[in-house]
Amino acid sequence: MTTGQPDPYTVLLVEDDDLQARLYQMMLSQNIGNQRNGTHGGRSSKSVPTVEIAETLADAQDVLRDASTSIDLVLLDLNLSDSSGLDTLDSVLETVDKTAVVVLTAMDDAMIGREAVERGAQDYLLKDHVTPRLLVQTVTYAIERRKRAAELERQRRELAVLHWLVRHEIREDAVIVLGWGAELSPSDPDEKRTISRIVDAGEHIVELTESVGAMVQTLDERPPELxxxxxxxxxxxxxxxxxxxxxxxxxxxxxxxxxxxxxxxxxxxxxxxxxxxxxxxxxxxxxxxxxxxxxxxxxxxxxxxxxxxxxxxxxxxxxxxxxxxxxxxxxxxxxxxxxxxxxxxxxxxxxxxxxxxxxxxxxxxxxxxxxxxxxxxxx
Structure with missing residues (x-):
């Protein structure tokens, strides 16, 4: 039953600076809870996100590979003790599939942040400009964008399977039926009528497979051309x-x-x-x-x-x-x-x-x- 209370997010914070990690954790826990509740006072534990902390890339990958842990977003410092720069992002992206990634960069790393987005991160934040409100908005929007992207990708895969099934499996069987029908030479009028109906149905199926194949491709067009x-x-x-x-x-x-x-x-x-x-x-x-x-x-x-x-x-x-x-x-x-x-x-x-x-x-x-x-x- 829907209660109107959103489920809490789970954020993996990858940061090797203990003070910075505790600051981001406090910002997320206090402000996401307050934003969802529409309050600025007390917080509801049901809407406060779970924030897990990893100090190294290796620790982060262990958490992400743990099947028992569901991570909605990785808040990633690119410079860690065991990895630095965009190599850190690449390693995380190779580990995750449907998880959003937001990178944290230094003040002079804005270009790296933009390149991180081009490589697959949902967004980036300049450390010296992070505020509680900005952090909350960035995390929330990144999670929602990644979920929408994953849903679109799922639909595209389903369309691709349907396209293959219709254009190959069904069409090929219909063509075989038409081939068998063409080889028959019945003399009885009733048999001729039956064979004619079979051929008509087979030709109709072939026509439909062509239409459905084109239709599947059209459904994947955004926006449609009218x-x-x-x-x-x-x-x-x-x-x-x-x-x-x-x-x-x-x-x-x-x-x-x-x-x-x-x-x-x-x-x-x-x-x-x-x-x-x-x-x-x-x-x-x-x-x-x-x-x-x-x-x-x-x-x-x-x-x-x-x-x-x-x-x-x-x-x-x-x-x-x-x-x-x-x-x-x-x-x-x-x-x-x-x-x-x-x-x-x-x-x-x-x-x-x-x-x-x-x-x-x-x-x-x-x-x-x-x-x-x-x-x-x-x-």
Whole structure:
């Protein structure tokens, strides 16, 4: 349960001057505790950081390699009895992975401090300029920056694995299936139809692997490159694709009759496709109807985008809260990635995703995607 009280940091202070070490320890213990509590008087022991002290590089490395000790930040004096200069930093960086490092330099070592940052330190402090407030801010910000960087790196690794899996493993299997299908020469009409469907599905998988591979690369772009996309054109293309794959689902398309452009990229098709497919999950097998509408509303708060409504059984209240979660899989679907992917791209486009449930046992669900209208500079 969250109490609102942040967990204390653990700082490894590497300093061979005993007076300096005790001074930094006092600054950290008193001022981080006071800053987090919003007080200038007493301190709460729950928010005061743990400060461990090492006098040599060897001692510091022993602490960092100890699996039972979790260090959030190393406050590192570059000049120690067993190491000096940037070699000290290099040795520490070789030992740590996700731990932030802030170096302490002498007054005339500002250039060394900047080079330390270039080599991987989060920040540097000039010893003669260290104040309690500056020390606290530097330590706090360095820890948060390192955590964010580690999370981004984790996400990039996950994207790289996904990219490899889709572009190699899945695609190669699909190509093999297509090769086997091409070698078959059935004479029976039913068998020909079956083989044709297998080949169509295999070709669709190959197309998807190319799209997903490119999409993974795009997701790693910061910031995304958005251009003006013809919304009605994308909707019409994906509706035609949907009707080809699901001949028992009727799609009604309400157009505005005017050109509507939004800020997006080439993967807007993927967004629309997944919203449409999600609607089919709840109507397939019931000769259901899906209604697609273009949103182009003027007023104090102009709204541009599209909505997709189905007349299916809807989503339960419990599922409604997590329908855009990565782990969610609706009943009857093979994967729950659809609306999670939609939410991811809508966020990238600076838009908004809304899911509305109508009243009644079979009133259905409406998914509304609001996007930013394209301006002349986005053409």
């Amino acid at each position: 251009t003006a996309i013809d919304l009605e054109g994308v909707l019409a293309e994906e509706i035609e694709r949907l009707e080809t794959r699901y001949d028992d689902v009727e799609v009604s398309f309400d157009r505005t009759g005017e050109a509507v452009s939004v800020k997006a990229d080439r993967f807007l098709n993927v967004v629309v496709r997944n919203v449409l497919t999600n609607a089919v999950v709840y109507t397939e097998g019931r000769d259901g109807e899906v209604t697609v509408s273009v949103i182009d509303e003027d007023g104090d708060e102009p709204s541009v985008g599209f909505s997709v409504s189905d007349d299916g059984s809807g989503v339960s209240l419990a599922d409604h809260q997590r329908i855009t979660d990565r782990e969610y899989t609706p009943e009857g679907a093979r994967s729950g990635v659809g609306l999670y992917l939609v939410q991811t791209f809508v966020d990238r486009y600076g838009g908004r995703l809304e899911i509305e449930e109508e009243s009644g046992p079979e009133a259905g669900t409406t998914v509304r995607v609001s996007l930013e209208p394209a301006t002349a500079d986005a053409e």
